Amino acid sequence: MTVHGLFAKISPDSDSPREKPRIAIIGRGFSGIMMAIALMKSVRTAFHVHLFDPQPTISGGQVMAAAQSGEILNSRVRDLSVAAGQPEDFNDWLCANQDFRSAVSAAIPGFQQIFVPKSIFSDYVYQRFSEALTRRPDISMQLSCQAVLGLRKLPSGRFLVLQEEGSIECDVAVLATGFGIRALEMEVADDERPLVRARRLVVPRHAVLLGSGVRVVDRLLQMRDNGYAGEITIISRHGFLPQSHTRLSAAPTFPVDPMPTRLRDIVRFVRQACAEAEANGLSWQAAMNGLRRRARSLWQALPEQEKRQFNRHLRSIYDSHRNRLPAPMHLRLQQELADGRTVVRKGWAGRRRPDGLMVRWAGAPQEDLLVADQVIDCRCSAPDLKAPVIQNLFAGGLAQPDELGLGLAVSPAGEVLSDSHPTANLYAIGPLGLGSLPDIDLVPEIVTQTYAAARLIATRRRVTQKSA
Structure with missing residues (x-):
């Protein structure tokens, strides 16, 4: 099903009955669409949803951005259900998909342990969204392609969503803007563009990829699959x-002993847990899966100084072990590095030039030119706290940054915090809360959070109705 077909019944100019409560969802990536699904399944009374996003089409956000057949999600099918309490839902959907069953027949009768392309997951999410909307004729939905410039709390307790042309009132506001995706091809300054046009006649011989996550490996392998035979440098x-996933799922395991409270001792404890898991015939991945169940409480208990130390020195190591590659992809990556066709270098990317990229290498006092015909940025942007809508929330006292300034301060259910207290009926879903909630940029955690937020919205709506 196409995105346009899915949203055909939603009119950008449609009006909903005024008596219906209005819920504004700002952002139509995965977090926003998932929030809409959770609301439709959790809130039993009629309501109106207004989806805001400046893009005229549904992008899918970071999870489903530029979904190509070769881009693989780094979570197994068993962890990607969008149905609360139904962990088999994605697997059931795949089993009912005849084209997929024919292409991956070796996995029948189930696909729980495999990794699938983003495009397949995208189709699943959009179909479940469409089905949920079809089953709720009492729900109306509206799209707006104007950028949201701010949110204002009215004396009535409702919100005013400010846009370039006009404003819209709502009862509940949900921020689901995630984090931005950088343009793949790094642009050259306007005054250097004539040189770029001349260089495009040259057959590419050296490409530079920026980043260190799954997206950079995806891009590398896609380039090779498409016949690119030149040298590739990954700058991180x-x-x-x-790191690699195990071939079969690694059941979480972790010591039951009380965890230390100091960062240095926690690191030593985790390393010992991984060593013990391997000594017992398991894998370090099993220990890391167990650690993730305790990561949130560990993070929240750390003092601010040690959180900053973690971000400076350990975050990249932790990310490389939590955002793992399917084993076949990891093997291909290792072969690339062993053959010398691809190299990884530590450095900081600077200005793009017609003949390459300015880079400051680790340990070097100044930038050097890295000659390249192509520079592709595979990094994820951090949540933009300088965006007008976020700055507007800060100015109005409705939100505050987390203590490290990585995103918004939020509760596990996505409630936006101000002075450490929830702002009534205001939520931030997904990566906007990454500084408060480790791993909230991953699909399973986003799904859990959206249902928690939807249950709060449903409960508070019932309480309001009774009091009225």
């Missing part, structure tokens, strides 16, 4: 790339 600040 810390030089770490994703």
Whole structure:
């Protein structure tokens, strides 16, 4: 099903009955669409949803951006259900998909342990969204392609969503803007563009990829699959790339002993847990899966100084072990590095030039030119706290940054915090809360959070109705 077909019944100019409560969802990536699904399944009374996003089409956000057949999600099918309490839902959907069953027949009768392309997951999410909307004729939905410039709390307790042309009132506001995706091809300054046009006649011989996560490996392997035979340099600040998943799922395991409270001792404890898992015939991945169940409480208990130390020195190591690659992809990556066709170098990317990229290498006092015909940025942007809508929330006292300034301060259910207290009926879903909630940029955690937020919205709506 196409995105345009899915949203055909939603009119950008449609009006909903005024008596219906209005819920504004700002952002139509995965977090926004997932929030809409959770609301439709959790809120039993009629309501109106207004989806805001400046893009005229549904992008899918970071999870489903530029979904090509070769881009693989780094979570197994068993962890990607969008149905609360139904962990088999994605697997059931795949089993009912005849084209997929024919292409991956070796996995029948189930696909729980495999990794699938983003495009397949995208089709699943959009179909479940469409089905949920079809089953709720009492729900109306509206799209707006104007950028949201701010949110204002009215004396009535409602919100005013400010846009370039006019404003819209709502009862509940959900920020689901995630984090931005950088343009793949780094642009050259306007005054250097004539030189770029001349150089495009040259057959590419050296490409530079920026980043250290799954996206950079995806891009590397896609280039090779498409016949690119030149040299490739991956530039990463810390030089770490994703580690490998086990071939079969690694059940979480972790010591039951009380965890230390100091960062240095926690690191030592985790390393020992990984060593013990391997000594017992398991894998370090099993220990890391167990650690993730305790990561949130560990993070929240750390003092601010040690959180900053973690971000400076350990975050890249942790990310490389939590955002893992399917084993066949990791093997291909290792072969690339062993053959010398691809190299990884530590450095900081600077200005793009017609003949390459200015880079400050680790340990070097100044930038050098890295000659390249192509520079592709595979990094994820951090949540933009300088965006007008976020700045507007800060100015109105409705939100505050987390203590490290990585995103918004939020509760596990996505409630936006101000002075450490929830702002009534205001939520931030997904990566906007990454500084408060480790791993909230991953699909399973986003799904859990959206349902928690939807249950709060449903409960508070019932309480309001009774009091009225």
